[in-house]
Amino acid sequence: MTLAIQELNPDFYLSIDYPQENGIPTSAAKAQLTKLVETLYADGFAAQIRPGDASHLLVFIKLLSSKCIDEIEKDLVKSFEFGVTAKDDVYSARLRVINKYLRTRKSIGGCGITPNAGEWKFVNDIVPITSAFDDSTLIEDLKSSFTESPVLTTNRIKNQYGIKIALYFEYFKFYMLWLVSLSVIGLVSYFKVKKTYSLAYTLVNLLWGTLFITFWNRKQSFLVNFWGVQNCHLVEEHYSELAELNSRHEPKNDPAPQESRRYVLFLKQLAFVPIALGFTAVLVSYQLSCFVIEIFLTDVYDGPGKSLLTLLPTILISVFVPILTIVYNLVIAQVIKWENHDNSYSRNNSVLIKTFVLNFLTSYVPLIITSFIYLPFAHLIQPHLGDIKSTISTYVTKDRFYYKYLIMLKKQEDFKMNQNRLNAQFFYFIVTNQVIQFILKYFLPLILAKLTDLVETKLLKKEKFEPKDEPTEAVWLHNIRSSLKRPVYDVNDDFRSLILQYGYLIMFGPVWPLAPLVCLIFNLIIFRVDQFKLANAKYFKPPLPSRSDSIHPWNKSLFFLTWVASVISPVVTAFYRHGTQPPKTLGQLALKNASVNVSSFLKLMLLMFTTEHGFLILSYTLYRLSDLFKSDIEWQNDFGSNDLKLRLEYYKDKEKPNIVMINDVGWEGFTVENTLGLAAPSDTDAAIEKIDTPKGGYSTSAQANITQAASRVEEKTKEIEQLPDTVPVPVPAVVDDKVEDISTEPIVIGSKEALDKIKDSTDEIISTKNSEGDLQYSTIDSNAHAEVTKVFPREDVSTSTSSNQAPSITSSSEVSRSDSMNSSSRDSRDKGKKRSGLKKIFKSKK
Template sequence: MSSVSSLGANWCVSIQYTKENLAEFLTELSAKGLHALTRPGHSSELVYVFVNDQTNRVPLIASQLKYVTDVVQVVDFETKSQRENLAKRLVKKPLMVSDADLQELSRVTGSPETALYFAYAKYYTRWLMVLALVGVAFRFFVSNPSGWEFNVSYTIIVMLWATCFVCSWKLKKRAEFSTLVQYSPSLDQLKPVSRSVFIKKLLFIPVALQFAACLIAFQFVCFLLEIFMTQIYQGPLASVLALTPTVLMAAYVPILTMVYDLVLQKLVSWENPADPVQSKLEKKFILTFLTSYMPLFITLFVYLPLGHHVNAQLETIALFCSNYNVPVLKSGFKVNTGRYQAQYFFFMVTGQVIALCVENLVPLAMSKAIPKLKGFDKPNSPVNLAETKMAKEYPEDLSIWKQASGSCLSTWGEFDVNATSNKLIIQFGYVSMFSCIWPLAALCCVVFNLLSLKLEIWRCLNKCVVKCSSNSNVAKISPRSLAPNKSGSIWDNVLNVILWISALVAPALVIMYKSPLNAGTTSALEKRDLWHLESVVKVDWRAVVIGAFVFEHLTFFCYLILGELVGRSDEDRAQRFVSAEKLEEPPHVDLTKVVKETATFMDAPPEGETIAASKAPQKTSDSASQAPIADVATASTSGFSRAKEAASPSQPVKTSTIQATKDVASPASQTSSSSSQVKNHNESSGSLTSPVAGATVPDTIPTSKNYHLRRNHPNSSSSTSQAIQSIDSSGKEKLELTSSNDTSSLKNSVPKVVATSPSDEAITSNQFVPAQLADTSKGHVANIMNGLPKGGHGHTDSPIPNDAVVEKNSDHLSEASSSAPSGNESQTIQTPRKVPEKASSVRTHSSKKKMKGVLSPLGKLKKKFP
């Protein structure tokens, strides 16, 4: 591979460059059978590794390495155009996406998990529309102006709505949408929790309680500080100092979360669950839950019922503050009965507006400001220098490099499905638990969800990096056949927890703050004098607890009934699991040359010197067979050496027995079987210079003329490849294939049929085959058997005994399986016979005695030509 475009890379990994880091990362890719190329990064300390990974395993590999800074997806022009067109069409739609749009979204992004999130957002928003209509009816059509607040009927409807939504999504719609977008949970998500892992999960509870206690205690401190600044402090700058608790919370929560994440990482590593990501999400949700709902819990369950006790402590507070000359309220502290309404409005309206701005406007502004602040627009900036180097050394990869560097420097980041899902789950909790405070909350959520859905589609398809699902770690099962508790998503379990807590909180609020006169809290208190000296809640705590648990049990009973009704409609669960495909180890890819090539542009000389770019074609496992003949000869020589070393010491090979044969295959038959024959020939022989198949000969044939080649003469050549080249340079024929039919299929591989020049055969036959046996024609063999000369008349040479053994002073064994040319004829001999994989079918000994059962060469000729 000489370019990234020819590699077909779809991932770019930015790593901190050292030779050790690069070698380790390439080793990981090589073990997975992945091809890669390197290019300069947008900084001198970084290098880009472009990987061709159709199974999308690169993010998982990179997440385990600390020196990886960014992982971005490289999208081709066609896919990018499809994403842009789809984004325009979906953003212009009046309401929500259709099922066909979800399928196309899954296809162009390559992430069914992302498409499943949009399916959930669509389904949840549709259910919110139903509740929004009910909330508008209660808000504007109830006769009593304050009758919609903490309304019993509305609260019951909300709980039925939440129960139906959770049941229908978990038991039916999630499987349908998963099938629609072709999403399957990972194998790790479906693994059952072992006993040891479950015990370790239980041991995490004390750690979670400690961090929860730290967060709740600090929230109480900030809450008391806020009450003091807003209602007790009477000095200057009261409105400015009232922001102090908010600033403290904004600084404390990220610090506590960071410490919590460090501890969580150690505990999850010790726990060693099947899916670490799911384990981290379920543990991090504890802090998310407390951060989101605890302010309302404190106001509704602590401040309003117990706030009147502050009047009894005002004198003590005033005496303490007088020592520091701080003016405070000395009497008449009144509970702010509208505090919970302001808080809930902030979470439902103001908070969602801020979230939309943070997700969309802030990255857009940062993308404009950061290049100017960091000087990326200057000519001598690292980014521009790297781009200039790419344009000079790798111009064909410049467009892909720009896309990768733009994604690495982008302020939009990755489209996090878990973060967006977490946002909708928290919103569901606000609606199910606290919408009895303000029935229009569902309507506000519908409006913000529709707007947020459009912006998220725009970010997902145009700006953010989409995390693709790994095909190698996906369960081969039908989503419809999964049990509800095996859906593979942590958010389904979180929905159950939110529903259960809502079934306790919502009825408790109605029982606490709904007066018998069907009047709101504010209007009921205003009718009484000195109301601030009494508790707002006029109901006994035992009644609140009992009523909440009774309502929770009724909700749980409805959940079971609805679960059975919804689950009965889907009965095709007999075949739950489909047999998985056979797992095969990926082929190993040699990426050692990539490390050397990277050093050429990363270990660059100082400015002003020319950078030597390494543009040699990359040889991967797919094209490794394209090797010169000289290299193949060298490899064959090493193979012959290994074969020689593998010989048993107890059975040394000292002589060679020559087996002459009459069978010479026709060119057609030789061509059809050349591939299989030459494979065995290469495995059994040690050198490609052998003129006959099955013969194992030395690299240099020992004769009196090449004595200097065997005795390291100064003029000698030490390599087999040089010997072959010297033979070719003398005008002899080169190695070539015998059939043009096999050329197309074998053009990228080592030549399968080895044909030597006549001079080579003549030398070999003169050394290893007696002159009388050089001609294997029928007439010549018959003359020999009858004691006649070659022409059939006249005097003949001395006959060759049948038990003659040709003995050579060589450590190599040569087996002749094809005929040698007679006289001075020039004919190319090819070897049709298949050589056995063993060392030799006929073994010879150094002894000159005739062994029984061993035929002489002439005896074998008589046997073949009776």
């Protein structure tokens, strides 16, 4: 019995384009599929094919143990040369090595299959097979995530999904633990001190941020050393050079990029600074323009429709920012291509750093505008309301229908600036925005998926693709197919959310000291939902396992945000430490009716200088001191700059992987021909399958055909048992495990004399030898070759077959059929096609 595809434990599935015309695949599609399968088998893989949807195929692959252990050994030696001591003894490490082997170019020992690029453009994606595809409903998974103990511990996440995702959850837990202490401090400040803009809380908040990033670096260093992945970024950076060096075994020093290449890359990265500044100017200018429109509509305008018009700035921002983001990302893609990074580690970090520029501007600029423009200067609008009205009259002609509305402005005595604007904005970003993002992130994808199905089936009348799967595979394959249109999971998106939340707390935390507590509550929920999302394939395709020795570049973002906060947070506190209402006693820099109250410009500069330099000095001191508290494993893993050749010679004989290989049961019988044959039913419904029977059972479609013909064969078997030995016996023919219609050419059993009596006038008797050298006779009629067995004594007839021969049909008359046919049929059998007897098969099936 053939094992179900999920029981074969494939490593990955490849989604490939397989366009069809009138239900028949195009010749180009067939050629591409053949090329892919032949490449896979040539490089040590076995493959199986299942239909994906109307225009895609799913190619399930497994790297056979002999090749897999070889690749893991190579990867282990490369890793140890740079001080990476992990033995790759977990499932995620195996998938990581196989994925790298698949994508690495052939010149340095890989398969060179690069999805959506070059000659492999028809390959859409390479997706690992995980437990996320198991049968379960969304409600069941969600209920278990919140009512049962956590299933995904950090160790299990590391084993299944790789180091980088495990680091995300470790950072998440560490961050929440530190939020507990800040929440307690915020509660005390809010209820006991009863001050929102407290200078003491501001300094404590900055100290908390400095300690947090320092202790996280220490925690991170311990984790990566404990997991044995320290310095793994060096392997990624120099993988290509290292692979070429190891293949040649040339005595060279450490494979560092040439100095000229380093400088060229650095200069190209510097060239992006003007581009970033240009986008910054565009975005900030647009935000300021929307801010002016908003102030005009909320504080100055007094005409009809005001409540609706105040939504206009929000709509303008919501429409413009996504468009600008798309353009910005397109520019980044071209710049990254121009920078020509030679490894994915450097390329991904460059992309993340560039995108963070836009994330910073869209997240924090509105609060900065309110803090440093609106509240200090909005009161200046009141005495100039008349000037605003006259300006409108000058530049807008009176024949415009909206002229009469534009000049409907508030009177000076009615003007009142929004003193609570900063508090309201900060509350929005901490509470309302997080609720909206939670819905968009976790509920909207499910809703859109349902709506898409409804639109396709109800409105567009699109015929639903319904493949004929085996019952044992149907549910599992349905879960696989449902992931085809889903995005790839990127843990950096989750990192980005947490980092931006940290930025709100560290820069504007004094505005509302209860913000850490609110964020802690949100994070407790998000943490469990993120675990559920990772273990359930209803949101994303399972991520490709990867390893990392830090959360880089997000640790740099943490430092940058804390450094910016050391300037912004004290200034905001100094401005509004008496509240955002105009102070009764004006200070030296205070203007009439202004919200800002600074008694001394010198004190303000001294505060900024002290907090900013204090942060830099304290963070540097703590960073150096933390090195004194390394764990034993960190001291053991300290990496020296030994010669690469020496490390190569040392490690290649000493270090061997201790990973337990998953057996290849069920895969060893698959070949290029029978794998490609699995795509044949897609050609046409009337296509005749020619699929080999692998060891361990028959193909799925062959099983179905055999089952349908079982009753017919049983009847014919009874007839065989009642016939003499020398009469023509029509029997069902078995071709490639498929039961054909009853043969019109009878199989004749007997001697030459018996054949001579029953043959037609047009028949010719020929003599041949079977594979064992025994003489046999056959008749030829119209180029049809009917097989005839040599007459054996009844007592010599064997009912058993050798392992490399097809089983004989055994009746009460003990008739045996020979394997041998003419040379063409023997050649076809040499290609892997087997012919099987029927009675023995059907009795076992029944």
